[in-house]
Amino acid sequence: MTETRTEDTVLDVKNLQTVFFTNSGLFRAVDDVSFSVRRGETLAIVGESGCGKSVTALSVMRLVPDPPGRVVGGSVTLEGTDLLGLDEAEMRNIRGNRISMIFQEPMTSLNPVMRIGDQITEVLRLHREMTSKETWAKAVEMLRLVRIPEPERRAQEYPHQLSGGMRQRAMIAMALACRPALLIADEPTTALDVTIQAQILALIVDLQKTLGTGLILITHDLGVVAQTAQRVIVMYAGKKVEEATVEDLFENPRHPYTRGLMASMPAVISFGAKTDARLTEIPGMVPSLTNLPPGCAFAPRCSLAVDRCRAEYPPLQETGGDHFAACWRATEMVAAP
Amino acid sequence: MTDQRPLLEVTDLVKHYAVRGGILRRRVGTVHAVDGVSFSVGKGETLGLVGESGCGKSTVARSVLRLVEPSSGAIKLNGTDITGLSKAEMRPHRRSMQIVFQDPFASLNPRMTAGDIVGEPLGVHGLAKGRAQQERVAELFAQVGLRADQMKNYPHQFSGGQRQRICIARALSLGPSLIVCDEPVSALDVSIQAQVINLLIDLQRKNDFSYLFIAHDLAVVAHISHRVAVMYLGRIVEIAEKSELFANPRHPYTQALLASVPIADPKAKRLAPMVDGDVPSPINPPSGCAFHTRCRYAMDRCKLERPALVEAGEGHQVACWLNDGTGRAE
Amino acid sequence: MGISRLTTINFDSELRRAGAHSTHGWRRLLFLAQRYLLGTIGLVIMVLFVWMAISADLICRYDPLSVDSAQRLAAPSAAHWMGTDSFGRDVWSRIVHGARVSLAVGIGATALGSSIGVIVGLASGYLSGWVDLLFQRITDILQALPLLVLALVMTAALGPSLPNVIIAIAIPLIPTVARVIRANTLALRELPFVEAAKSIGMSEIRIALRHVLPNTLAPLIVLATAQLGSTILTEASLSFLGLGIPEPYPSWGRMLSESAAEYVRTAPWLVIFPGVAISLAVFGTNLFGDALRDILDPRQRG
Numbered sequence: 001m002t003e004t005r006t007e008d009t010v011l012d013v014k015n016l017q018t019v020f021f022t023n024s025g026l027f028r029a030v031d032d033v034s035f036s037v038r039r040g041e042t043l044a045i046v047g048e049s050g051c052g053k054s055v056t057a058l059s060v061m062r063l064v065p066d067p068p069g070r071v072v073g074g075s076v077t078l079e080g081t082d083l084l085g086l087d088e089a090e091m092r093n094i095r096g097n098r099i100s101m102i103f104q105e106p107m108t109s110l111n112p113v114m115r116i117g118d119q120i121t122e123v124l125r126l127h128r129e130m131t132s133k134e135t136w137a138k139a140v141e142m143l144r145l146v147r148i149p150e151p152e153r154r155a156q157e158y159p160h161q162l163s164g165g166m167r168q169r170a171m172i173a174m175a176l177a178c179r180p181a182l183l184i185a186d187e188p189t190t191a192l193d194v195t196i197q198a199q200i201l202a203l204i205v206d207l208q209k210t211l212g213t214g215l216i217l218i219t220h221d222l223g224v225v226a227q228t229a230q231r232v233i234v235m236y237a238g239k240k241v242e243e244a245t246v247e248d249l250f251e252n253p254r255h256p257y258t259r260g261l262m263a264s265m266p267a268v269i270s271f272g273a274k275t276d277a278r279l280t281e282i283p284g285m286v287p288s289l290t291n292l293p294p295g296c297a298f299a300p301r302c303s304l305a306v307d308r309c310r311a312e313y314p315p316l317q318e319t320g321g322d323h324f325a326a327c328w329r330a331t332e333m334v335a336a337p
Numbered sequence: 338m339t340d341q342r343p344l345l346e347v348t349d350l351v352k353h354y355a356v357r358g359g360i361l362r363r364r365v366g367t368v369h370a371v372d373g374v375s376f377s378v379g380k381g382e383t384l385g386l387v388g389e390s391g392c393g394k395s396t397v398a399r400s401v402l403r404l405v406e407p408s409s410g411a412i413k414l415n416g417t418d419i420t421g422l423s424k425a426e427m428r429p430h431r432r433s434m435q436i437v438f439q440d441p442f443a444s445l446n447p448r449m450t451a452g453d454i455v456g457e458p459l460g461v462h463g464l465a466k467g468r469a470q471q472e473r474v475a476e477l478f479a480q481v482g483l484r485a486d487q488m489k490n491y492p493h494q495f496s497g498g499q500r501q502r503i504c505i506a507r508a509l510s511l512g513p514s515l516i517v518c519d520e521p522v523s524a525l526d527v528s529i530q531a532q533v534i535n536l537l538i539d540l541q542r543k544n545d546f547s548y549l550f551i552a553h554d555l556a557v558v559a560h561i562s563h564r565v566a567v568m569y570l571g572r573i574v575e576i577a578e579k580s581e582l583f584a585n586p587r588h589p590y591t592q593a594l595l596a597s598v599p600i601a602d603p604k605a606k607r608l609a610p611m612v613d614g615d616v617p618s619p620i621n622p623p624s625g626c627a628f629h630t631r632c633r634y635a636m637d638r639c640k641l642e643r644p645a646l647v648e649a650g651e652g653h654q655v656a657c658w659l660n661d662g663t664g665r666a667e
Numbered sequence: 668m669g670i671s672r673l674t675t676i677n678f679d680s681e682l683r684r685a686g687a688h689s690t691h692g693w694r695r696l697l698f699l700a701q702r703y704l705l706g707t708i709g710l711v712i713m714v715l716f717v718w719m720a721i722s723a724d725l726i727c728r729y730d731p732l733s734v735d736s737a738q739r740l741a742a743p744s745a746a747h748w749m750g751t752d753s754f755g756r757d758v759w760s761r762i763v764h765g766a767r768v769s770l771a772v773g774i775g776a777t778a779l780g781s782s783i784g785v786i787v788g789l790a791s792g793y794l795s796g797w798v799d800l801l802f803q804r805i806t807d808i809l810q811a812l813p814l815l816v817l818a819l820v821m822t823a824a825l826g827p828s829l830p831n832v833i834i835a836i837a838i839p840l841i842p843t844v845a846r847v848i849r850a851n852t853l854a855l856r857e858l859p860f861v862e863a864a865k866s867i868g869m870s871e872i873r874i875a876l877r878h879v880l881p882n883t884l885a886p887l888i889v890l891a892t893a894q895l896g897s898t899i900l901t902e903a904s905l906s907f908l909g910l911g912i913p914e915p916y917p918s919w920g921r922m923l924s925e926s927a928a929e930y931v932r933t934a935p936w937l938v939i940f941p942g943v944a945i946s947l948a949v950f951g952t953n954l955f956g957d958a959l960r961d962i963l964d965p966r967q968r969g
Contacts, residue, residue, distance in 0.1 A: 048526035048527060048528060048529075049526055163615040163616075164615070165615050166615065193389035193390055193553065193616065194389065194553065194554075194555070194594060194597045194598060195389065195593055195594065195597045195611070195612050196389075196615065197597065197599075198596070198597035198599070198611070199613070201599070220526065220527060221599065222527075222601040223598065223599030223600055223601045224599045225601075226599065226600060226601045226602055226603045226605075227599040227600065227603075246603045247603050247604070250601065250602060250603050260528060261527055261528060262601065263531075264527055264528050264530065264531035265527060265531075265556070265601060266530075266531075266534070266556040266557050266559065266560035278535045278538055278539070279531040279534055279535055279560065280531065281528065281531040281532045281535055282528035282531070282532075283532075285496040285498060285499070285529065286496070286526065286528075286529075399862075402866050404862050404865060404866060424868075427868065428868040431866060431867060431868035432868075434866075435866060435867070436862070436863065436866050438859035438862070438863065439859075440859060443858045443859050443860065444858075444859035444860050444863055445860055446860045446877075446878050446881070446882065447882065448881035448882055448884075449881075457864075457867070457869075458867040461867055461868060461869050461873075462867070462868065504863075507863065507867075511867065
């Protein structure tokens with residue numbers, strides 16, 4: 001979104017650039033990405049592995065490992081404060097307090113030798129002036145909020161005593177303990193079974209509604225996006241290639257990559273589908289970020305690519321009604337079926 | 338295609354692991370990884386095996402290939418029971434069945450060239466050597482959509498999808514009649530997943546072999562399978578023709594699984610989880626029907642007696658007491 | 668991170684300068700040499716010592732064994748760069764020839780210890796069961812004794828000679844190598860490509876040699892390089908204690924012990940130069956070993 005910030009805007013990211021310096025060279029993991037998140041809104045960032053979606057989240061959190069990575073350009077504004085201008089101490093005060101993050105792997109994200117309750121009270125003690133009795137009571141309240149049965153007993157337990165789903169609930173309780181303005185969830189359900197995934201997604205969406213938190217949901221699963229998000233960003237090779245409201249994106253995808261992604265998903269339940277119908281596939285593979293083609297990074301895999309696509313990178317353009325796409329042929333897509 | 342004699346027939350397969358603890362490594366419990374599973378796969382057929390983590394689907398796959406020794410039960414391949422065969426007796430049968438694993442990074446020896454990896458089974462079974470082997474490998478490469486000049490490359494020079502193609506070529510090299518696919522596309526990106534699924538479908542059309550296709554992703558299983566079996570805690574709870582299973586799921590667990598898959602259509606928002614709680618531990622599985630702890634229809638009987646897998650329609654078997662009252666105890 | 672560092676980078680020129688695009692050949696080597704500067708220094712030191720050992724006869728003016736009573740305890744000069752010892756032998760020549768002994772023992776012991784260690788580790792990890800249990804307990808006992816003490820006992824028992832010193836230093840290396848190889852083997856055994864090999868009906872020995880062994884080579888090389896320094900040090904210590912390489916071969920350790928007590932004040936070059944040679948050789952192998960670990964061990968890779 002390019003319009004000016006409104007009162008409601010929690011996070012505003014402009015022209016974010018993050019680079020990595022590795023043995024095989026320097027690459028732009030996030031290249032000129034802008035977006036904003038409003039209070040109570042869910043923004044989904046979709047893309048395949050290596051597209052830069054996770055690095056975008058880490059850049060916002062200022063957690064990009066340095067070396068080898070570094071944010072080299074742009075601005076990240078949270079509730080009016082430019083996060084890139086803060087020193088490390090000020091940033092620590094923001095993390096876990098105003099922005100929280102939950103990760104894919106709930107086992108490694110929790111400290112195995114600390115009780116669940118203590119891990120939540122630790123966050124509270126860092127950011128709130130409360131007595132230890134108050135923080136423990138609050139921790140139990142948070143566990144109840146994320147619908148962990150018998151929260152008083154569970155608070156006394158260690159991570160290994162909890163199942164995967166329970167651990168992810170505990171992570172959410174920890175992340176929301178300080179009532180952050182923004183929650184970043186990086187593939188929060190990818191490691192979970194499908195029945196547990198449904199529970200966790202329902203919980204996240206529910207809590208976000210009640211608490212009014214802005215949510216950035218990073219995922220590779222278009223099904224998860226459709227069920228949870230209001231706005232969607234599609235990323236490819238470090239760049240934002242499409243942005244739209246969720247209804248608009250699914251109804252009228254403008255970028256050939258988005259279209260390809262949707263077509264290549266096996267239809268969720270192909271009830272009457274022919275037994276062995278082939279899927280529509282995107283040919284080729286995701287390009288290496290250290291060796292990107294000169295023009296549009298998707299051009300080598302795109303059936304619609306013309307000479308211009310291979311020579312010049314298409315700018316992100318509004319293709320009507322708050323829908324942006326970076327494709328030379330995006331406007332033709334509107335008419336296409 | 339199922340009316341012929343089945344290619345693979347698994348009867349009452351059981352695999353229990355001992356859990357040992359303490360200094361004396363005494364047996365402190367038993368993991369009921371697979372607890373009495375029976376199914377068959379016809380010639381040219383794909384049987385999908387779905388279930389959540391820990392349901393025992395991978396153990397079934399490995400037992401079929403005798404990569405793990407089943408505790409009891411029979412595995413018949415082309416009518417021969419292969420359980421209890423010695424290593425030497427097993428060798429000729431190994432040509433008939435091959436496996437494709439989930440992790441394309443760990444399934445290839447990083448120190449061997451792609452060509453050597455694919456050619457190795459030919460050498461081991463003395464089918465082709467030297468030039469003949471090279472030619473055969475080149476043929477296999479072409480079949481899975483790789484170029485012959487890529488034979489001299491090492492696994493790290495390939496992308497995830499290409500590595501899975503190499504695994505498939507290796508599995509094809511011995512001309513098997515059954516390929517066990519253990520989550521073959523779970524580690525791949527969506528756009529690459531479709532390529533590999535299409536390849537598997539194309540190869541089956543051409544070669545008419547059978548797949549035992551194991552996955553946790555219902556959409557993928559639904560796409561590639563002819564019949565689908567749903568596993569929960571070491572047992573098959575429902576098995577049916579694909580279209581029948583998805584149109585008319587009988588077991589509450591199958592219903593819950595189907596309802597839990599997020600649909601890629603924002604208009605179909607329905608994030609109401611069908612089941613609460615987590616999968617119980619296979620070390621001490623619940624009494625009676627293992628699903629009763631999470632089932633919204635659970636009755637007293639479900640806690641006490643374990644329902645058997647019984648016919649609930651043509652080729653449709655369910656293990657549930659709700660099954661129109663036709664449920665039967667074991 | 669800070670706002671001050673938010674500068675724009677001209678990526679392409681930066682990349683070219685770093686040489687990151689070159690994936691093989693000399694340019695790649697140059698790129699790695701720049702990234703691992705300390706490792707390169709270590710490698711240069713090692714190469715220098717090897718070169719010294721090989722061309723010892725060419726770079727020395729004097730026979731390291733020739734005694735010249737007229738030149739006893741001469742200070743470093745143009746004729747004798749590092750002075751002479753109490754027998755009038757040229758110290759520079761003895762240091763250069765001593766490199767032969769140090770490297771022969773270092774490389775020989777490391778190679779011998781590693782080879783046996785690989786066999787033990789592979790057998791232990793792959794066969795498991797009682798073989799593993801037996802090897803593990805022997806390893807535990809060997810590891811409970813310090814490297815030097817074990818080598819001391821061994822040389823005392825075998826008697827001082829070049830092969831015996833190599834054997835004495837190699838034996839304590841075996842458990843260290845065997846442990847690493849065993850741990851790697853155990854991890855590799857569970858990998859799908861080993862299962863795939865089983866599923867095509869390959870024999871266990873062939874799987875161990877063809878699929879497991881080659882994949883333990885990278886950690887082995889790293890470990891062996893790291894051990895090279897300590898074997899050189901052990902040889903020096905043994906010789907210092909009079910149990911190393913027998914006379915008349917020059918050995919850095921014995922050069923030290925011969926002169927340490929008597930001449931440390933009157934002829935310090937007799938102590939300084941052998942000491943520097945030992946330290947430099949160990950320092951070089953350690954630097955190189957560290958860099959090699961960074962490059963070959965993916966867990967440490969940035």
